[in-house]
Amino acid sequence: xARAGLSREVVVAQAAAxxxxxxxxxxxxxxxxxxxxxxxxxxxxxxxxxxxxxxDLAVAATRELAETLAAAAVGRAGPDALAAAAxxxxxxxxxxxxxxxxxxxxxxxxxxxxxxxxDAVMRVVFAVLSGYGLAGDDAVDAARALRASLHGFVAxxxxxxxxxxxxxxxxxxxxxxxxxxxxLRWPSSSExx
Amino acid sequence: xARAGLSREVVVAQAAAxxxxxxxxxxxxxxxxxxxxxxxxxxxxxxxxxxxxxxDLAVAATRELAETLAAAAVGRAGPDALAAAAxxxxxxxxxxxxxxxxxxxxxxxxxxxxxxxxDAVMRVVFAVLSGYGLAGDDAVDAARALRASLHGFVAxxxxxxxxxxxxxxxxxxxxxxxxxxxxLRWPSSSExx
DNA sequence: CAATGTAGGCTAATGTAATTAGCGTAATGG
DNA sequence: CCATTACGCTAATTACATTAGCCTACATTG
Numbered sequence: 001x002a003r004a005g006l007s008r009e010v011v012v013a014q015a016a017a018x019x020x021x022x023x024x025x026x027x028x029x030x031x032x033x034x035x036x037x038x039x040x041x042x043x044x045x046x047x048x049x050x051x052x053x054x055x056d057l058a059v060a061a062t063r064e065l066a067e068t069l070a071a072a073a074v075g076r077a078g079p080d081a082l083a084a085a086a087x088x089x090x091x092x093x094x095x096x097x098x099x100x101x102x103x104x105x106x107x108x109x110x111x112x113x114x115x116x117x118x119d120a121v122m123r124v125v126f127a128v129l130s131g132y133g134l135a136g137d138d139a140v141d142a143a144r145a146l147r148a149s150l151h152g153f154v155a156x157x158x159x160x161x162x163x164x165x166x167x168x169x170x171x172x173x174x175x176x177x178x179x180x181x182x183x184l185r186w187p188s189s190s191e192x193x
Numbered sequence: 194x195a196r197a198g199l200s201r202e203v204v205v206a207q208a209a210a211x212x213x214x215x216x217x218x219x220x221x222x223x224x225x226x227x228x229x230x231x232x233x234x235x236x237x238x239x240x241x242x243x244x245x246x247x248x249d250l251a252v253a254a255t256r257e258l259a260e261t262l263a264a265a266a267v268g269r270a271g272p273d274a275l276a277a278a279a280x281x282x283x284x285x286x287x288x289x290x291x292x293x294x295x296x297x298x299x300x301x302x303x304x305x306x307x308x309x310x311x312d313a314v315m316r317v318v319f320a321v322l323s324g325y326g327l328a329g330d331d332a333v334d335a336a337r338a339l340r341a342s343l344h345g346f347v348a349x350x351x352x353x354x355x356x357x358x359x360x361x362x363x364x365x366x367x368x369x370x371x372x373x374x375x376x377l378r379w380p381s382s383s384e385x386x
Numbered sequence: 387c388a389a390t391g392t393a394g395g396c397t398a399a400t401g402t403a404a405t406t407a408g409c410g411t412a413a414t415g416g
Numbered sequence: 417c418c419a420t421t422a423c424g425c426t427a428a429t430t431a432c433a434t435t436a437g438c439c440t441a442c443a444t445t446g
Contacts, residue, residue: 003394003441025218030432038395041434045394050433106353118356140359141367144346147354148368149338152345156337160299163311166333174334175341178375185374196412196423223403234405235424243404 004038008046011036012056019057019098027054027098054102059114061099066120068092073124077131079180085128086150086176093154100158104151132183142186149175197231201239204229205249212250212291220247220291247295252307254292259313261285266317270324272373278321279343279369286347293351297344325376335379342368 014036019027029050033040047053072088073081093100103121107114125143134142153175155161157168207229212220222243226233240246265281266274286293296314300307318336327335346368348354350361 006394028432029434039397040432041397041436042395044434104349104352104354106356115356137359137363140357141364144349144355144357144361144364145342145368145371148345148349149342150345151349152341152343153337155348156297156341156344159297161297161340162337163299163308164333164337166330168337170330171334171337175338178338178379181378182371182375186371199423221403222405231423232425233403234426237405238423 004036004042006036006038006042006046008056011043011046012053012060015053015057016061016096016099016102019102020096021098024098024101029053054105055108055111055114057099058102058105058107059117061096061102062114062117062121064096064099065089065092065103066117066124069121069124073128081128081131082180082183083176085124086172086179089150090154090157090172093158097158100154104155129183132186134183134186138187142183145182146179149179197229197235199229199231199235199239201249204236204239204246205253208246208250209254209289209292209295212295213289214291217291217294220250222246247298248301248304248307250292251295251298251300252310254289254295255307255310255314257289257292258282258285258296259310259317262314262317266321274321274324275373275376276369278317279365279372282343283347283350283365286351290351293347297348322376325379327376327379331380335376338375339372342372 011032014032015027018031018035022031027050029040029043032053033043036043043053047056068088069085069092072084076084107118122143125146126139129139129142129146132142153168153172157172162168162171204225207225208220211224211228215224220243222233222236226236229236236246240249261281262278262285265277269277300311315336318339319332322332322335322339325335346361346365350365355361355364
């Protein structure tokens with residue numbers, strides 16, 4: 001039997017492609033093995049389990065998202081940075097739905113590598129918010145609100161949750177515009193101790 | 194064999210309980226049958242398939258959510274209605290995570306019953322927005338932004354996505370406050386044709 | 387170059403879950 | 417009371433994840 005030249009990286013990359021094509025929830029080892037031209041059990045020489053593979057894919061996808069966001073926001077500030085990052089976020093989700101879904105998986109508490117990848121995403125978010133002069137609890141609240149808004153939008157959009165006949169791009173643009181305005185007034189909101 | 198007194202409704206209700214307890218994604222016919230004290234194949238006398246059951250559960254849960262939101266918002270208007278509905282939304286998700294996840298499933302295009310349930314939710318949202326004088330594309334954009342923000346927040350929160358040591362309730366309250374302010378200025382945003 | 391050890395493929399077997407086929411009994415309506 | 421239907425069962429099939437254990441390509445080393 002000729003060697004197939006697999007590795008953990010190759011398997012994860014193939015898993016990403018299949019997750020993008022078939023959906024994160026329908027990712028199966030059978031499909032991955034098939035598309036790599038090997039039998040299913042062979043994968044276990046490179047992964048520990050399906051869940052382990054999902055975690056590896058989550059880490060890889062989260063890093064990819066962080067780099068994408070950072071690349072979009074670099075050299076920009078304020079509303080400019082916000083719009084660039086938000087558009088990059090949605091584009092990533094639309095272009096790579098499986099990988100995007102993987103980024104939503106929360107890191108296990110003791111998983112330093114995964115945490116670091118998730119932190120890298122949050123660093124970009126906080127960098128964008130710093131352009132609005134936000135820090136401390138203000139920034140945490142704003143970061144949560146921003147991530148929630150963007151994630152909620154793309155999750156609903158990708159899930160077919162927008163039934164009305166209006167282009168999602170328009171609504172998204174409007175959302176970001178409104179968020180920008182909200183950030184300008186953010187620090188003046190009641191700061192409950 | 195004594196009859197177990199099953200029905201589609203009973204099976205769906207049990208599925209809801211199990212989805213809440215184990216998670217929407219880990220809902221299995223085996224668990225449902227077990228908890229009802231019957232063998233797995235017996236369920237097929239009342240459901241068409243696992244996916245059919247998930248759809249039935251989605252309809253039931255979506256109706257429940259619509260009623261919950263309507264009950265919370267009735268008799269209120271403006272910021273009051275917004276806060277009441279938003280809090281009811283998050284409470285529902287936290288109290289019934291499985292049912293909440295079911296409500297996110299988009300109706301199939303030809304599924305009138307499911308569509309009607311989803312419309313009932315949107316009617317409450319539009320009713321809240323009408324208190325801000327919004328209609329037409331303005332209202333559609335605002336409705337999408339609102340649903341995205343709320344869904345994104347509870348999805349991330351329930352998924353353990355908030356790592357920072359700050360109470361999610363605070364961040365949520367802040368989000369709603371900011372959204373209220375955004376709605377006041379909403380119609381003045383650029384209305385791109 | 388030959389011996390050898392390991393890495394990386396394989397087949398076979400197990401367990402869980404969804405689904406279908408077909409059997410037998412409880413409930414119900416003439 | 418009998419016939420029909422409703423409803424639960426067992427048995428079998430399929431798909432998938434997982435483990436055990438085999439067998440060979442290939443790199444290392446004498």
